[in-house]
Amino acid sequence: xxxxxxxxxxxxxxxxxxxxxxxxxxxxxxxxxxxxxxxxxxxxx
Amino acid sequence: xxxxxxxxxxxxxxxxxxxxxxxxxxxxxxxxxxxxxxxxxxxxxxxxxxxxxxxxxxxxxxxxxxxxxxxxxxxxxxxxxxxxxxxxxxxxxxxxxxxxxxxxxxxxxxxxxxxxxxxxxxxxxxxxxxxxxxxxxxxxxxxxxxxxxxxxxxxxxxxxxxxxxxxxxxxxxxxxxxxxxxxxxxxxxxxxxxxxxxxxxxxxxxxxxxxxxxxxxxxxxxxxxxxxxxxxxxxxxxxxxxxxxxxxxxxxxxxxxxxxxxxxxxxxxxxxxxxxxxxxxxxxxxxxxxxxxxxxxxxxxxxxxxxxxxxxxxxxxxxxxxxxxxxxxxxxxxxxxxxxxxxxxxxxxxxxxxxxxxxxxxxxxxxxxxxxxxxxxxxxxxxxxxxxxxxxxxxxxxxxxxxxxxxxxxxxxxxxxxxxxxxxxxxxxxxxxxxxxxxxxxxxxxxxxxxxxxxxxxx
Numbered sequence: 001x002x003x004x005x006x007x008x009x010x011x012x013x014x015x016x017x018x019x020x021x022x023x024x025x026x027x028x029x030x031x032x033x034x035x036x037x038x039x040x041x042x043x044x045x
Numbered sequence: 046x047x048x049x050x051x052x053x054x055x056x057x058x059x060x061x062x063x064x065x066x067x068x069x070x071x072x073x074x075x076x077x078x079x080x081x082x083x084x085x086x087x088x089x090x091x092x093x094x095x096x097x098x099x100x101x102x103x104x105x106x107x108x109x110x111x112x113x114x115x116x117x118x119x120x121x122x123x124x125x126x127x128x129x130x131x132x133x134x135x136x137x138x139x140x141x142x143x144x145x146x147x148x149x150x151x152x153x154x155x156x157x158x159x160x161x162x163x164x165x166x167x168x169x170x171x172x173x174x175x176x177x178x179x180x181x182x183x184x185x186x187x188x189x190x191x192x193x194x195x196x197x198x199x200x201x202x203x204x205x206x207x208x209x210x211x212x213x214x215x216x217x218x219x220x221x222x223x224x225x226x227x228x229x230x231x232x233x234x235x236x237x238x239x240x241x242x243x244x245x246x247x248x249x250x251x252x253x254x255x256x257x258x259x260x261x262x263x264x265x266x267x268x269x270x271x272x273x274x275x276x277x278x279x280x281x282x283x284x285x286x287x288x289x290x291x292x293x294x295x296x297x298x299x300x301x302x303x304x305x306x307x308x309x310x311x312x313x314x315x316x317x318x319x320x321x322x323x324x325x326x327x328x329x330x331x332x333x334x335x336x337x338x339x340x341x342x343x344x345x346x347x348x349x350x351x352x353x354x355x356x357x358x359x360x361x362x363x364x365x366x367x368x369x370x371x372x373x374x375x376x377x378x379x380x381x382x383x384x385x386x387x388x389x390x391x392x393x394x395x396x397x398x399x400x401x402x403x404x405x406x407x408x409x410x411x412x413x414x415x416x417x418x419x420x421x422x423x424x425x426x427x428x429x430x431x432x433x434x435x436x437x438x439x440x441x442x443x444x445x446x447x448x449x450x451x452x453x454x455x456x457x458x459x460x461x462x463x464x465x466x467x468x469x470x471x472x473x474x475x476x477x478x479x480x481x482x483x484x485x486x487x488x489x490x491x492x493x494x495x496x497x498x499x500x501x502x503x504x
Contacts, residue, residue: 003073003110006122007501009382012064012458014129017387018136021197024146024401026413026464036394037459037490038379039386042197 048455063125133446167205169418208242240285264317312348330376360492394461398440415466
Protein backbone atom coordinates (compact mmCIF):
# COMPACT_ATOMS: atom_id res chain seq x y z
CA UNK A 1 0.00 0.00 0.00
CA UNK A 2 1.29 3.45 -0.91
CA UNK A 3 1.18 5.73 2.09
CA UNK A 4 2.75 8.79 0.54
CA UNK A 5 1.86 10.77 -2.55
CA UNK A 6 4.65 13.14 -3.57
CA UNK A 7 3.60 16.16 -5.58
CA UNK A 8 5.64 17.23 -8.55
CA UNK A 9 7.81 20.13 -7.38
CA UNK A 10 10.82 22.06 -8.57
CA UNK A 11 13.81 20.58 -6.79
CA UNK A 12 15.78 23.25 -5.01
CA UNK A 13 19.43 22.91 -5.81
CA UNK A 14 22.48 25.10 -6.06
CA UNK A 15 23.87 26.01 -9.43
CA UNK A 16 20.53 26.24 -11.20
CA UNK A 17 18.88 29.63 -11.47
CA UNK A 18 19.76 33.15 -10.49
CA UNK A 19 19.16 34.80 -13.87
CA UNK A 20 17.13 37.60 -12.23
CA UNK A 21 14.48 37.81 -14.95
CA UNK A 22 11.62 37.09 -12.55
CA UNK A 23 9.37 39.78 -11.19
CA UNK A 24 10.42 41.77 -8.16
CA UNK A 25 8.41 40.32 -5.38
CA UNK A 26 5.94 42.94 -4.30
CA UNK A 27 5.62 44.83 -7.55
CA UNK A 28 2.54 43.08 -8.81
CA UNK A 29 -0.15 43.45 -6.20
CA UNK A 30 0.47 43.52 -2.53
CA UNK A 31 2.85 46.45 -2.07
CA UNK A 32 2.95 45.85 1.66
CA UNK A 33 3.86 42.26 2.43
CA UNK A 34 6.23 40.46 0.19
CA UNK A 35 7.07 36.83 -0.14
CA UNK A 36 8.65 34.99 -3.00
CA UNK A 37 6.43 31.92 -3.10
CA UNK A 38 4.04 33.22 -5.69
CA UNK A 39 6.68 34.34 -8.15
CA UNK A 40 6.98 32.52 -11.41
CA UNK A 41 10.35 31.52 -12.82
CA UNK A 42 11.05 33.47 -16.00
CA UNK A 43 14.35 31.91 -16.96
CA UNK A 44 14.56 31.24 -20.67
CA UNK A 45 14.13 27.52 -21.01
CA UNK B 46 13.86 20.37 8.13
CA UNK B 47 10.25 19.32 7.64
CA UNK B 48 6.90 20.88 8.44
CA UNK B 49 3.82 18.75 8.83
CA UNK B 50 0.26 19.91 9.32
CA UNK B 51 -3.32 18.82 8.88
CA UNK B 52 -5.76 21.01 7.00
CA UNK B 53 -9.08 20.47 5.29
CA UNK B 54 -8.80 16.69 5.78
CA UNK B 55 -5.30 16.45 4.31
CA UNK B 56 -2.10 15.36 6.07
CA UNK B 57 0.67 17.36 4.48
CA UNK B 58 4.43 17.19 4.87
CA UNK B 59 6.70 19.89 3.44
CA UNK B 60 10.37 19.13 3.10
CA UNK B 61 11.79 22.62 3.36
CA UNK B 62 15.18 22.30 1.73
CA UNK B 63 14.27 20.07 -1.20
CA UNK B 64 11.03 21.98 -1.81
CA UNK B 65 9.11 18.68 -1.82
CA UNK B 66 5.48 18.41 -0.80
CA UNK B 67 3.95 15.11 0.28
CA UNK B 68 0.32 14.20 0.93
CA UNK B 69 0.39 11.30 3.36
CA UNK B 70 -1.95 8.99 5.24
CA UNK B 71 -2.14 8.93 9.02
CA UNK B 72 0.41 6.18 9.46
CA UNK B 73 3.00 7.95 7.32
CA UNK B 74 2.21 11.20 9.13
CA UNK B 75 3.06 9.50 12.42
CA UNK B 76 6.15 7.73 11.06
CA UNK B 77 7.53 10.99 9.69
CA UNK B 78 6.86 12.82 12.98
CA UNK B 79 9.06 10.32 14.86
CA UNK B 80 11.53 9.45 12.12
CA UNK B 81 14.43 11.64 13.21
CA UNK B 82 13.87 11.21 16.94
CA UNK B 83 13.36 7.46 17.37
CA UNK B 84 14.81 4.20 16.09
CA UNK B 85 12.93 2.06 13.61
CA UNK B 86 12.10 -0.48 16.32
CA UNK B 87 10.76 2.21 18.64
CA UNK B 88 8.56 3.64 15.88
CA UNK B 89 7.21 0.25 14.86
CA UNK B 90 6.47 -0.62 18.48
CA UNK B 91 4.67 2.61 19.36
CA UNK B 92 2.65 2.78 16.15
CA UNK B 93 1.89 -0.95 16.33
CA UNK B 94 0.26 -0.23 19.66
CA UNK B 95 -1.54 2.88 18.45
CA UNK B 96 -3.04 1.17 15.39
CA UNK B 97 -3.59 -2.29 16.95
CA UNK B 98 -7.35 -1.92 16.85
CA UNK B 99 -7.49 -0.39 13.37
CA UNK B 100 -8.46 -2.73 10.55
CA UNK B 101 -5.94 -2.97 7.73
CA UNK B 102 -3.05 -1.37 9.58
CA UNK B 103 -0.89 -4.31 10.49
CA UNK B 104 2.68 -4.19 11.84
CA UNK B 105 3.82 -5.24 8.35
CA UNK B 106 1.96 -2.31 6.87
CA UNK B 107 3.61 0.11 9.29
CA UNK B 108 7.02 -1.37 8.48
CA UNK B 109 6.33 -0.93 4.77
CA UNK B 110 5.40 2.68 5.39
CA UNK B 111 8.62 3.19 7.34
CA UNK B 112 10.57 1.89 4.33
CA UNK B 113 8.77 4.32 2.03
CA UNK B 114 9.80 7.21 4.28
CA UNK B 115 13.38 5.90 4.34
CA UNK B 116 13.34 5.69 0.54
CA UNK B 117 12.23 9.33 0.22
CA UNK B 118 14.98 10.39 2.58
CA UNK B 119 17.55 8.55 0.47
CA UNK B 120 16.19 10.28 -2.64
CA UNK B 121 16.65 13.67 -0.97
CA UNK B 122 12.93 14.37 -0.83
CA UNK B 123 12.54 14.17 2.95
CA UNK B 124 14.80 15.52 5.69
CA UNK B 125 17.04 17.13 3.07
CA UNK B 126 19.86 19.04 4.77
CA UNK B 127 20.10 22.82 4.55
CA UNK B 128 23.10 23.43 2.34
CA UNK B 129 22.12 26.86 1.07
CA UNK B 130 23.64 29.17 3.71
CA UNK B 131 26.96 29.61 1.85
CA UNK B 132 25.04 30.83 -1.21
CA UNK B 133 23.18 33.45 0.79
CA UNK B 134 24.76 36.60 -0.63
CA UNK B 135 25.73 35.10 -3.97
CA UNK B 136 22.87 36.25 -6.13
CA UNK B 137 22.98 39.85 -4.96
CA UNK B 138 26.75 39.97 -5.39
CA UNK B 139 26.41 38.54 -8.87
CA UNK B 140 23.76 41.06 -9.83
CA UNK B 141 25.09 44.08 -7.91
CA UNK B 142 24.38 47.29 -9.76
CA UNK B 143 21.63 45.81 -11.92
CA UNK B 144 18.25 47.54 -11.64
CA UNK B 145 15.26 45.90 -13.27
CA UNK B 146 12.20 47.49 -11.70
CA UNK B 147 11.12 50.97 -10.73
CA UNK B 148 8.12 52.22 -8.85
CA UNK B 149 7.45 55.65 -10.34
CA UNK B 150 5.69 57.95 -7.90
CA UNK B 151 4.07 60.02 -10.59
CA UNK B 152 1.77 61.77 -8.13
CA UNK B 153 2.45 62.57 -4.51
CA UNK B 154 -1.11 63.69 -4.13
CA UNK B 155 -4.43 61.94 -3.97
CA UNK B 156 -8.10 62.62 -4.53
CA UNK B 157 -9.01 60.41 -1.59
CA UNK B 158 -8.15 60.99 2.05
CA UNK B 159 -7.80 57.50 3.52
CA UNK B 160 -6.63 57.78 7.11
CA UNK B 161 -5.00 54.34 7.04
CA UNK B 162 -2.78 55.21 4.05
CA UNK B 163 0.86 54.28 4.70
CA UNK B 164 1.79 57.08 2.30
CA UNK B 165 -0.01 59.74 4.39
CA UNK B 166 -2.69 60.49 1.78
CA UNK B 167 -0.14 60.22 -0.99
CA UNK B 168 2.21 62.91 0.30
CA UNK B 169 4.70 60.53 1.92
CA UNK B 170 5.08 62.97 4.82
CA UNK B 171 6.28 65.66 2.38
CA UNK B 172 4.85 68.16 -0.06
CA UNK B 173 2.28 67.48 -2.71
CA UNK B 174 3.85 67.10 -6.14
CA UNK B 175 3.49 65.43 -9.50
CA UNK B 176 6.30 64.01 -11.61
CA UNK B 177 7.19 65.88 -14.78
CA UNK B 178 7.69 64.05 -18.05
CA UNK B 179 11.37 65.02 -17.97
CA UNK B 180 11.94 63.38 -14.57
CA UNK B 181 10.01 60.28 -15.61
CA UNK B 182 11.87 60.04 -18.91
CA UNK B 183 15.19 60.27 -17.10
CA UNK B 184 14.01 57.52 -14.71
CA UNK B 185 13.27 55.23 -17.66
CA UNK B 186 16.67 56.01 -19.18
CA UNK B 187 18.28 55.29 -15.79
CA UNK B 188 16.49 51.94 -15.71
CA UNK B 189 17.66 50.96 -19.18
CA UNK B 190 21.23 52.13 -18.51
CA UNK B 191 21.42 50.07 -15.31
CA UNK B 192 19.52 46.96 -16.37
CA UNK B 193 22.47 45.01 -17.72
CA UNK B 194 21.30 41.97 -19.64
CA UNK B 195 17.79 41.93 -18.14
CA UNK B 196 15.16 41.72 -20.82
CA UNK B 197 12.00 42.26 -18.78
CA UNK B 198 11.87 45.65 -17.07
CA UNK B 199 9.01 46.47 -14.72
CA UNK B 200 7.64 49.92 -14.12
CA UNK B 201 4.82 50.56 -11.70
CA UNK B 202 2.90 53.83 -11.86
CA UNK B 203 2.16 54.56 -8.26
CA UNK B 204 1.21 57.38 -5.96
CA UNK B 205 -0.71 58.88 -4.32
CA UNK B 206 -3.09 58.51 -7.18
CA UNK B 207 -1.24 58.09 -10.49
CA UNK B 208 -4.28 58.99 -12.59
CA UNK B 209 -3.96 62.54 -11.24
CA UNK B 210 -0.97 62.72 -13.57
CA UNK B 211 -2.36 60.58 -16.36
CA UNK B 212 -0.99 62.63 -19.26
CA UNK B 213 2.54 62.07 -18.02
CA UNK B 214 1.83 58.35 -17.56
CA UNK B 215 0.75 58.14 -21.19
CA UNK B 216 3.77 60.07 -22.45
CA UNK B 217 6.15 57.92 -20.41
CA UNK B 218 4.66 54.71 -21.75
CA UNK B 219 4.94 56.06 -25.31
CA UNK B 220 8.55 57.01 -24.67
CA UNK B 221 9.39 53.58 -23.23
CA UNK B 222 7.74 51.83 -26.17
CA UNK B 223 9.74 54.00 -28.58
CA UNK B 224 13.09 52.89 -27.15
CA UNK B 225 12.56 49.34 -25.85
CA UNK B 226 13.27 47.47 -29.08
CA UNK B 227 16.54 49.25 -29.83
CA UNK B 228 17.77 48.38 -26.35
CA UNK B 229 16.48 44.79 -26.43
CA UNK B 230 14.10 45.37 -23.53
CA UNK B 231 10.47 44.59 -22.78
CA UNK B 232 8.71 47.05 -20.49
CA UNK B 233 5.94 45.66 -18.33
CA UNK B 234 3.79 48.36 -16.80
CA UNK B 235 1.50 48.24 -13.80
CA UNK B 236 -0.87 50.94 -12.61
CA UNK B 237 -2.27 51.07 -9.09
CA UNK B 238 -5.38 53.22 -8.76
CA UNK B 239 -8.20 54.11 -6.40
CA UNK B 240 -10.52 54.24 -9.40
CA UNK B 241 -11.97 57.71 -8.97
CA UNK B 242 -10.62 59.04 -12.29
CA UNK B 243 -11.22 55.95 -14.41
CA UNK B 244 -12.98 56.78 -17.66
CA UNK B 245 -13.11 55.22 -21.12
CA UNK B 246 -9.78 56.78 -22.08
CA UNK B 247 -8.10 55.27 -19.00
CA UNK B 248 -9.71 51.90 -19.65
CA UNK B 249 -8.58 51.81 -23.28
CA UNK B 250 -5.08 52.89 -22.37
CA UNK B 251 -4.72 50.41 -19.49
CA UNK B 252 -5.97 47.54 -21.57
CA UNK B 253 -3.55 48.38 -24.36
CA UNK B 254 -0.47 49.09 -22.28
CA UNK B 255 -0.66 47.82 -18.70
CA UNK B 256 0.47 44.25 -18.01
CA UNK B 257 -1.33 44.53 -14.71
CA UNK B 258 -3.75 46.91 -13.07
CA UNK B 259 -4.18 47.02 -9.30
CA UNK B 260 -7.56 48.35 -8.24
CA UNK B 261 -8.05 49.40 -4.63
CA UNK B 262 -11.31 48.13 -3.17
CA UNK B 263 -11.77 47.01 0.43
CA UNK B 264 -14.85 44.86 -0.21
CA UNK B 265 -18.11 45.62 1.59
CA UNK B 266 -19.40 49.15 1.10
CA UNK B 267 -19.45 49.97 4.80
CA UNK B 268 -15.90 48.64 5.22
CA UNK B 269 -14.55 50.44 2.16
CA UNK B 270 -16.26 53.73 2.99
CA UNK B 271 -14.96 53.77 6.56
CA UNK B 272 -11.47 54.68 5.32
CA UNK B 273 -11.63 55.32 1.60
CA UNK B 274 -13.29 58.73 1.63
CA UNK B 275 -12.80 61.96 -0.30
CA UNK B 276 -11.78 65.24 1.34
CA UNK B 277 -15.44 66.01 2.08
CA UNK B 278 -15.67 62.74 3.96
CA UNK B 279 -17.85 60.97 1.39
CA UNK B 280 -17.25 57.28 0.78
CA UNK B 281 -15.97 56.32 -2.67
CA UNK B 282 -17.50 52.83 -3.07
CA UNK B 283 -20.55 53.88 -5.10
CA UNK B 284 -18.41 55.94 -7.45
CA UNK B 285 -15.65 53.48 -8.14
CA UNK B 286 -17.29 50.04 -8.24
CA UNK B 287 -19.06 50.58 -11.60
CA UNK B 288 -15.81 51.95 -13.05
CA UNK B 289 -13.86 48.93 -11.84
CA UNK B 290 -16.50 46.62 -13.30
CA UNK B 291 -16.31 48.42 -16.61
CA UNK B 292 -12.50 48.27 -16.67
CA UNK B 293 -12.33 44.59 -15.74
CA UNK B 294 -14.97 43.61 -18.26
CA UNK B 295 -13.05 45.41 -20.99
CA UNK B 296 -9.78 43.89 -19.87
CA UNK B 297 -10.50 40.66 -21.70
CA UNK B 298 -8.62 38.34 -19.39
CA UNK B 299 -5.49 40.46 -18.97
CA UNK B 300 -4.04 40.62 -15.46
CA UNK B 301 -5.64 42.71 -12.79
CA UNK B 302 -6.05 42.53 -9.03
CA UNK B 303 -8.76 43.87 -6.80
CA UNK B 304 -6.61 44.80 -3.86
CA UNK B 305 -8.14 45.36 -0.46
CA UNK B 306 -6.85 46.11 3.00
CA UNK B 307 -8.22 44.60 6.19
CA UNK B 308 -7.94 46.37 9.52
CA UNK B 309 -9.25 46.15 13.06
CA UNK B 310 -12.63 47.07 11.57
CA UNK B 311 -12.82 43.99 9.29
CA UNK B 312 -10.68 41.08 10.44
CA UNK B 313 -13.58 38.98 9.05
CA UNK B 314 -12.28 39.86 5.59
CA UNK B 315 -13.78 36.80 3.92
CA UNK B 316 -17.03 38.76 3.77
CA UNK B 317 -15.16 41.37 1.74
CA UNK B 318 -13.77 38.71 -0.58
CA UNK B 319 -17.32 37.43 -0.99
CA UNK B 320 -18.47 40.95 -1.83
CA UNK B 321 -15.79 41.25 -4.51
CA UNK B 322 -16.92 37.93 -5.97
CA UNK B 323 -20.55 39.06 -5.92
CA UNK B 324 -19.50 42.12 -7.90
CA UNK B 325 -17.99 39.84 -10.56
CA UNK B 326 -14.30 40.21 -9.70
CA UNK B 327 -12.19 37.05 -9.63
CA UNK B 328 -8.53 38.15 -9.24
CA UNK B 329 -8.30 39.16 -5.62
CA UNK B 330 -5.83 40.27 -3.00
CA UNK B 331 -6.49 41.29 0.60
CA UNK B 332 -3.66 42.60 2.72
CA UNK B 333 -3.30 43.25 6.44
CA UNK B 334 -3.06 46.96 7.18
CA UNK B 335 0.43 48.39 7.71
CA UNK B 336 0.18 51.14 10.31
CA UNK B 337 1.84 52.64 13.35
CA UNK B 338 1.39 50.94 16.73
CA UNK B 339 -1.84 51.96 18.51
CA UNK B 340 -3.39 53.27 15.29
CA UNK B 341 -7.16 52.61 15.40
CA UNK B 342 -6.74 50.42 12.30
CA UNK B 343 -4.14 48.17 13.98
CA UNK B 344 -5.08 44.50 14.23
CA UNK B 345 -5.42 43.26 17.82
CA UNK B 346 -4.45 39.79 19.05
CA UNK B 347 -8.10 38.75 18.81
CA UNK B 348 -8.30 40.15 15.27
CA UNK B 349 -5.25 38.12 14.32
CA UNK B 350 -6.90 34.95 15.64
CA UNK B 351 -9.92 35.70 13.47
CA UNK B 352 -7.70 36.40 10.46
CA UNK B 353 -6.06 32.99 10.78
CA UNK B 354 -9.49 31.33 10.68
CA UNK B 355 -10.48 33.47 7.74
CA UNK B 356 -7.49 32.28 5.73
CA UNK B 357 -8.56 28.65 6.22
CA UNK B 358 -12.17 29.41 5.33
CA UNK B 359 -11.00 31.30 2.26
CA UNK B 360 -9.08 28.23 1.06
CA UNK B 361 -12.19 26.07 1.56
CA UNK B 362 -14.29 28.59 -0.36
CA UNK B 363 -11.82 28.49 -3.25
CA UNK B 364 -12.06 24.71 -3.46
CA UNK B 365 -15.84 24.81 -3.27
CA UNK B 366 -16.10 27.37 -6.05
CA UNK B 367 -13.61 25.50 -8.22
CA UNK B 368 -15.82 22.41 -7.97
CA UNK B 369 -18.81 24.56 -8.91
CA UNK B 370 -16.98 25.89 -11.96
CA UNK B 371 -16.66 29.39 -10.47
CA UNK B 372 -12.94 29.62 -9.62
CA UNK B 373 -11.18 32.73 -8.38
CA UNK B 374 -7.62 33.69 -7.60
CA UNK B 375 -6.24 34.93 -4.29
CA UNK B 376 -2.84 36.54 -4.75
CA UNK B 377 -1.23 34.95 -1.69
CA UNK B 378 -2.48 31.49 -2.56
CA UNK B 379 -0.84 31.49 -5.96
CA UNK B 380 1.98 29.03 -5.72
CA UNK B 381 3.69 27.36 -8.60
CA UNK B 382 5.28 24.21 -7.24
CA UNK B 383 6.77 23.02 -10.51
CA UNK B 384 7.91 26.30 -12.03
CA UNK B 385 8.28 28.65 -9.09
CA UNK B 386 11.31 30.64 -8.02
CA UNK B 387 14.79 29.12 -8.00
CA UNK B 388 16.73 28.78 -4.78
CA UNK B 389 18.67 31.99 -5.41
CA UNK B 390 15.45 34.00 -5.53
CA UNK B 391 14.07 32.18 -2.51
CA UNK B 392 17.11 33.13 -0.49
CA UNK B 393 17.60 36.69 -1.61
CA UNK B 394 14.07 38.07 -1.41
CA UNK B 395 12.34 40.99 -3.01
CA UNK B 396 15.25 43.00 -4.33
CA UNK B 397 14.26 46.31 -2.75
CA UNK B 398 17.13 48.79 -2.75
CA UNK B 399 19.12 46.74 -5.22
CA UNK B 400 17.22 45.63 -8.32
CA UNK B 401 14.06 47.49 -7.34
CA UNK B 402 13.78 51.17 -6.39
CA UNK B 403 11.16 53.85 -6.02
CA UNK B 404 11.47 57.23 -7.75
CA UNK B 405 9.88 60.35 -6.24
CA UNK B 406 8.32 63.15 -8.31
CA UNK B 407 11.64 64.97 -7.92
CA UNK B 408 13.70 62.06 -9.23
CA UNK B 409 15.08 60.89 -5.90
CA UNK B 410 15.73 57.17 -5.50
CA UNK B 411 14.60 55.16 -2.48
CA UNK B 412 14.90 51.43 -1.77
CA UNK B 413 11.16 50.94 -2.27
CA UNK B 414 7.87 52.83 -2.10
CA UNK B 415 7.62 52.22 1.65
CA UNK B 416 10.90 54.06 2.38
CA UNK B 417 10.04 57.18 0.40
CA UNK B 418 10.29 60.26 2.61
CA UNK B 419 12.79 58.71 5.02
CA UNK B 420 15.88 60.83 4.33
CA UNK B 421 18.21 58.25 5.85
CA UNK B 422 17.30 55.90 3.05
CA UNK B 423 17.47 58.33 0.12
CA UNK B 424 19.80 56.38 -2.16
CA UNK B 425 20.54 59.07 -4.75
CA UNK B 426 18.71 60.32 -7.82
CA UNK B 427 18.03 59.31 -11.40
CA UNK B 428 20.71 61.66 -12.78
CA UNK B 429 23.70 60.64 -10.66
CA UNK B 430 22.52 57.18 -9.64
CA UNK B 431 23.03 55.60 -6.24
CA UNK B 432 25.36 57.68 -4.07
CA UNK B 433 24.28 56.48 -0.63
CA UNK B 434 26.25 53.26 -0.92
CA UNK B 435 26.05 52.54 2.82
CA UNK B 436 22.25 52.43 2.74
CA UNK B 437 22.25 50.31 -0.40
CA UNK B 438 24.72 47.92 1.20
CA UNK B 439 22.19 47.20 3.96
CA UNK B 440 19.73 46.04 1.32
CA UNK B 441 22.41 44.13 -0.55
CA UNK B 442 23.08 42.18 2.63
CA UNK B 443 19.40 41.32 3.10
CA UNK B 444 18.68 37.66 2.64
CA UNK B 445 16.94 34.98 4.64
CA UNK B 446 20.17 33.70 6.19
CA UNK B 447 21.03 37.22 7.41
CA UNK B 448 18.07 36.96 9.78
CA UNK B 449 18.84 34.59 12.66
CA UNK B 450 15.16 34.59 13.65
CA UNK B 451 14.37 32.78 10.38
CA UNK B 452 16.88 29.95 10.85
CA UNK B 453 14.38 27.45 12.23
CA UNK B 454 11.33 28.63 10.32
CA UNK B 455 9.90 26.09 7.89
CA UNK B 456 8.54 28.89 5.67
CA UNK B 457 11.86 30.68 5.16
CA UNK B 458 12.28 29.60 1.55
CA UNK B 459 8.75 30.77 0.70
CA UNK B 460 9.07 34.11 2.48
CA UNK B 461 12.76 34.87 2.10
CA UNK B 462 12.80 36.82 5.34
CA UNK B 463 9.89 39.08 4.52
CA UNK B 464 9.46 42.75 3.79
CA UNK B 465 12.44 44.99 4.59
CA UNK B 466 10.19 47.99 5.14
CA UNK B 467 7.91 46.17 7.56
CA UNK B 468 11.02 44.89 9.36
CA UNK B 469 12.51 48.38 9.56
CA UNK B 470 9.34 49.93 10.90
CA UNK B 471 8.89 47.17 13.47
CA UNK B 472 12.48 46.69 14.62
CA UNK B 473 14.55 49.64 13.39
CA UNK B 474 16.57 47.38 11.06
CA UNK B 475 15.91 46.29 7.50
CA UNK B 476 17.47 42.98 8.49
CA UNK B 477 15.06 42.57 11.39
CA UNK B 478 11.91 40.47 11.27
CA UNK B 479 8.35 41.80 11.31
CA UNK B 480 7.14 39.13 13.71
CA UNK B 481 3.46 40.10 13.45
CA UNK B 482 3.57 39.11 9.79
CA UNK B 483 5.07 35.68 10.37
CA UNK B 484 2.08 33.67 11.57
CA UNK B 485 -0.24 35.02 8.86
CA UNK B 486 2.42 34.31 6.23
CA UNK B 487 2.88 30.74 7.44
CA UNK B 488 -0.88 30.23 7.46
CA UNK B 489 -1.17 31.53 3.91
CA UNK B 490 1.54 29.11 2.77
CA UNK B 491 -0.17 26.20 4.54
CA UNK B 492 -3.39 27.09 2.74
CA UNK B 493 -1.70 27.60 -0.63
CA UNK B 494 0.03 24.24 -0.42
CA UNK B 495 -3.13 22.52 0.80
CA UNK B 496 -4.89 23.87 -2.31
CA UNK B 497 -2.11 22.42 -4.47
CA UNK B 498 -2.55 19.06 -2.74
CA UNK B 499 -6.32 19.18 -3.16
CA UNK B 500 -6.01 20.05 -6.84
CA UNK B 501 -3.57 17.19 -7.37
CA UNK B 502 -6.25 14.94 -5.89
CA UNK B 503 -8.68 16.07 -8.57
CA UNK B 504 -6.27 15.31 -11.42
